[in-house]
Amino acid sequence: MPFCRFAFFGFLSVLLSLTTFAQTTSPTFLKLNPRQACWVDSVFTNMKPEDRIAQLIMVAGYSNRKPGYEDSLITLVRTNKLGGVVMFQGGPVRQARLTNRLQASSPVPLLIAMDAEWGIAMRLDSTVRYPYQMTLGAMQGAGSDSLIYQMGANLAKQARRLGMHVNFAPSVDVNNNPNNPVINFRSFGENKYEVARKALAYMRGMQDNQLLTSLKHFPGHGDTGTDSHYDLPLIAKSRAQLDSLELYPFQQLIKAGAAGVMIAHLSIPALDTTRNRPSTLSPAIVTNLLKNELGFQGLVFSDAMNMKGVTKYFPSGKADELGIEAGMDVLEFTEDVPAALAQIKQAIVDGRISQASIDARCLKVLKAKAWVGLDQYKPIEMENLVSDLNPVQDELLNRKFTESSLTVLKNDKGLLPLQRLDTLRIASVAVESDKITAFQQMASNYTQVDHFNLTSRTPDSTLAMIRDSLKNYNLILVDVHLNNIRPAVKYGLQAKTAGLVGELVATGKAIVTVFGNVYALDKLTFPMDTVQPSRNIEQARAIIMPYQLTNYTEELSAQLIFGAIGASGKLPVTVNQRFRLGDGLPVKSIGRLKYTIPEEVGINGKFLAQQVDSLVNVGISQGAFPGCVVQMAKDGKVIFRKAYGKHTYDASLGAEPLPVQLDDLYDMASVTKVSTSTPALMHLVDDGKFNLNGKMADYLPGFKKSNKADLLWRDVLTHQARLKAWIPFWMDTKNPDGTWKPKTFKAERSGRYPIEVTDSLYEFKNYPKTIFEQIKDSPLNAKKEYVYSDLSFILYPQIVKRLTGIDFEDYLKTTFYKPLGATTLTFLPRRYYSLSRIVPTEYDSLFRKTLIWGRVHDEGAAMLNGLSGHAGLFGNANDLMKVYEMYRQKGSYGGQQFISAKTIAEFTRYQFPELGNRRGLGFDKPSFTYTGNAPKSATKASYGHSGYTGTFVWVEPDPAYKLTYIFLCNRVYPTRNNPKLGNLNTRTNIVEALYQATKRGLQ
Structure with missing residues (x-):
């Protein structure tokens, strides 16, 4: 390989950066091999200055738009020689085809990015959906880190299979504001140490498998009640407060070699006093704090540049230029590309931005492209794409996540898991579901459960009938189905729904499982002085929090209730004074059947x-x-x-x-x-x-004078007691002409013929005694050897009744x-x-x-x-x-x-x-x-x-x-x-x- 100028200087710059920021691990993508370094050098050298600016811009791409959209997107990317595309809604096959077309039209391979915090399914249909980070925040112990790492690794493989290179994840925001409208369930929780630890596992899983990551939303979007998609949120905290909480996870993951950081659109006076300046456009935050103080050397991404948090006060084009001026490496979702390029070029002419800084950022982007393999770009292979994106291992991983995160918040007198099923008359009531749910179906696998469904639209007359029916049960499984996870709509909880849950709780017979956002618990926990205490959810006999509404959470919550699995989850946030951070009761499995997939026990399900x-x-x-x-x-x-x-x-x-x-x-x-x-x-x-070595006559006194009196039960039960194989009892009830003998059968039921054999055949009431007599009087085989026989088993119901006083069926x-x-x-x-x-x-x-x-x-x-x-x-x-x-x-x-x-x-x-x-x-x-x-x-x-x-x-x-x-x-x-x-x-x-x-x- 010929000597590559960039390879040497690239190595030197990395070495110098490591010296300058000795406390920080350099992102892996900066450590290129000679082949990759030569590719970067060659591409960079052949670029015009304006082309280097374009490498810093990512536009939005969709694979679900009308005809003509793709052509216009391709034209935009090709004409402006842009650096990347951020993919949004669509499907995997459609996106793969679009990506291949985009890459074919671009002179330099594109970085393809996506917001895929909980998997590619966050944007695309027919792909794997992982739990929200809040759900993962409920998991406890070191084992949870390995599961989250595996999620990152699996997601990276799926992303790379789909031709993607950047995941704008994980979210390392510490969600300490229950009313946060935009982070909320996307955070690992409110404990900064747990957030940092779990986010680190997620990040490493992705980066170890060649997927670039982007921590977000710097410097912390967790403590706000405003959604930056629609306005500019204010974070009114001191620098000391930010250092002690919001910045902590960023610091830890930057030290661990984070590849990227996404800057949020936030107004933070403690960091930048300029009025209405979002952090995305703030040199004090992007350059001074993130790059200089924290020593971050990776890619700095903006949050989407079309969000009102930035466009409210800065128009498109100008906002993009100010972002670059602030120190941004990549602008995501630039709306007006020509205006942005023009503004940045003018800033260079005016001296507000140096060409050298543009070049340095362009080199960083090219290094990232080389690290993800774009120096040897290959189109996406379309064959088996969907199946490759849905490996069965991810179904198993999702099951493990759900099982590990289930949180029991109340378990009155150890009710869970349910025992002595024979003492329970169980009803299930699905709230806000008008059809039988996965939870109800799974519950029915364990015992007889009668199902009821009601919603906020259920007529009062139907509710009255359900109320009356529920009086017949001593246990009610209440599964609350909340189809929205956002606080703005009260997590999908209607006032009538909350009232219905309260009414069910007031029966004193309810186990409540809330399938939805954990903060919804607050909407079911009423002040004691305004509502009857008995109608608070905390008056339920048991409370289970699965955090989400999915088939996994529904099925495994039912399995938890019936003791097939245990529970070890803890609340990752404080909901209110009654449900606080760290709450969660351990519950152990009691060995009932668990319903899962073959891979959980090491079997290839497809093969089986x-x-x-x-x-x-x-x-x-x-x-x-x-x-x-x-x-x-x-x-x-x-x-x-x-x-x-x-x-x-x-x-x-x-x-x-x-x-x-x-x-x-x-x-x-x-x-x-x-x-x-x-x-x-x-x-x-x-x-x-019962003595296995006893004789037949010991338990059948009527057999004492028969040829079977001394037969040993051990021989009888092993079919070597010389008993005949069977006796065709029915054949002895017929005359030669085919008619029934007296006291055998009649065509109609009566007091003397009560035994129903068919709809038109009734047996004489005493005829069963004849059958027993036939067995007693039957001859024995001449030789003691194995001959399979029905006869003794016909007699066991009598023995059971005689020894226990209970009829055979009732006994069983x-x-x-x-x-x-x-x-x-x-x-x-x-x-x-x-x-x-x-x-x-x-x-x-x-x-x-x-x-x-x-x-x-x-x-x-x-x-x-x-x-x-x-x-x-x-x-x-x-x-x-x-x-x-x-x-x-x-x-x-x-x-x-x-x-x-x-x-x-x-x-x-x-x-x-x-x-x-x-x-x-x-x-x-x-x-x-x-x-x-x-x-x-x-x-x-x-x-x-x-x-x-x-x-x-x-x-x-x-x-x-x-x-x-x-x-x-x-x-x-x-x-x-x-x-x-x-x-x-x-x-x-x-x-x-x-x-x-x-x-x-x-x-």
Whole structure:
């Protein structure tokens, strides 16, 4: 490479600057390599003096304007040889195309800048939106700094992908004025140390990834009630006050090597006594304070030169010239470029500005351009642009931000997280939302929650009905949705809305979550002498502040309430005397299911989804089942939930088949065994009421004189007690001619025939006793070996009733399902749910002669009034997973120990491996040689069960995996004579994909 004059002198100037300002780290962009330095030297040398002025000007660019706009913008930039463009509203693809056109037309590559404080989504659609800085200010601890650094790094990569080089961020204003109309939520808070620390992490994340930054709004815009977009704010503080607060974050980040600083339009008499002179135009502030006193060597940017804070007293053109005269390096959003250039040229002629100072600033801009790679400019690649700008890692980062910032301001008697769900009758009331919210949807994942929605426009008659309905609940989740974050409109809080919140709080049953600006709390906290104290938000039983209204804040706030996550956030500002800086109560998780994305547990979500989608779609396309629901969890975190296909294959039910929904109820078939009988027995073992080594007659006195009296329960539960596989009970009710035998079935209900089998088939009231007698009298197999049998599970409801005095279904619901929040798990679902939510099973052409829909598929269970220990349970995938997650957590869930860890371990281990029997107690386990009954990668610790209708559950407790899996389908529709599900091995292949995804990680 030939010797480059500028390379030497550039190095010397940097060295001298470091000597002059030894306490300050020189911005990285000033430290160029020889190639970059030569490019700067070459470009600068070939510039005319007026072209060097133009490098100091950035104009506004939009990618959402009418036809013709882009051509005029390109002409403006090309004709005047401007240095850069500040991008505003539009879309990423449109902006990329515009940027490529602008760059192609410019003789010197342009610096492309943007205000992207909370991500590119601040300006463009279809891009990542990060939390406001105020939200991030609520995060605590060193871990928050690493998250904010990652945000800066990720944003830098997105910006560079979009051809951008400067982000006018972070805001380092200390917001100590609650009524600040322009900074407010854009600040990290009112603690200068926290503001400096978090802003530093953000700045470093961006600059370490080759994005220029600009601290703003110098010398501090946090303590004003005026918006500089519309007027010139006055900061009436002494120099000592400014030094002690507003200037502190700037000082710290300048010392750390800040690339840029943006000057605000402020009138600050303590720094410049000239009347109505904005700081942007003040040599005392820009040159004397920022450059000389603080030693700042980077790029000095103006705030937008079209704002009233500067144009109110100085016209366009003259303001630009005065900005350069004050010491500005780059003028942002110059409105009248020809006038600005003319005024600056005249100032040079008049001697108010030297050409040497223009040259020095131009060189600084060119260095910045070289540092960001414009010395080797390449157009933006359009392929995969939008997907590249929306990496899944940012969704995970947003979730972490939200979870870390959630702030609990009140938690009366430790109400949060909610426990003993079986004692709660919960309503949710979404205030200022006329449709079901993401918060409400997430709350429904945990238990039965009834939803109400009201707004300031809700008619009084509807409000009256809601008031009356709410009397039936002992807990009300109030989610307040504020769609505006600015104080000028009271943060979107209507007077009527505030009154409604106060009314709900006055019930003494409310947990209030305010989705909006933290300062909105003040509008819900009324003076005690003017409003009933009971109507103040502080009278709520619990108060949660998520700071924003987003899907992340809504979903994770609900998860916090139900104990899936904890809370550690602290208020970053003082709202009023009741809610002060640093307030925030810690709340711990109690282990309920968390709903997140695969990346949170180290799994590539795209890979997992592709594998599952492929397997399911093959099954549906080949007619193995019409639809299904797949739900997967790792480490107690639900990472995959998806409904596929339809309830049925065709319109045979009189209408187009319904698409499968996540909350649809399926017939669990034999999964009933390990979801009802098995947990009941485990609980009885813990209570000392059931002995696994006891005999059948010990708990079934009627069996004492039968051939089953001495059968050991351990053998029975492992299917090696010589019991027959099953008995076709219904076949014994028919005469040879096909008519019903006496005291079996009738076509109409009566007192003697009360058991409803179908709409037109009713069973004799005492016939269930006949079934039990048939089991008692049935012959035993000749050899003691593994033969899977339904028979014992038909008997367990009797045992439970005899040992506890409680009916089987009531026992299950009170002991397990209601406390777990598994409220859809039930027998006889037609009692509680519409048929549209229950997936049909089989058309029974032999026994019941009708479509089985909302009634148990198994004939024996149907003859037991739909309630048995071997079949008959219905429910959705999410609620079923709670049972199996409780098993995986060694009997604990939601802060409650349902079954002892010792008993869980005993029931889920191989009992007789030496006999070649793969079973646990009730549970299935992997075969000793792979047969397809379990995933190929399943460890010996895993367990689960399959169901005849197509259901499947699997738990993998091994620490390397910690998986829970649910698969629900109706493969028997319209007929059980369909072996395709088993032939394809869809159920275990899907969970095998989860094993493989876990092994593969985030590759």
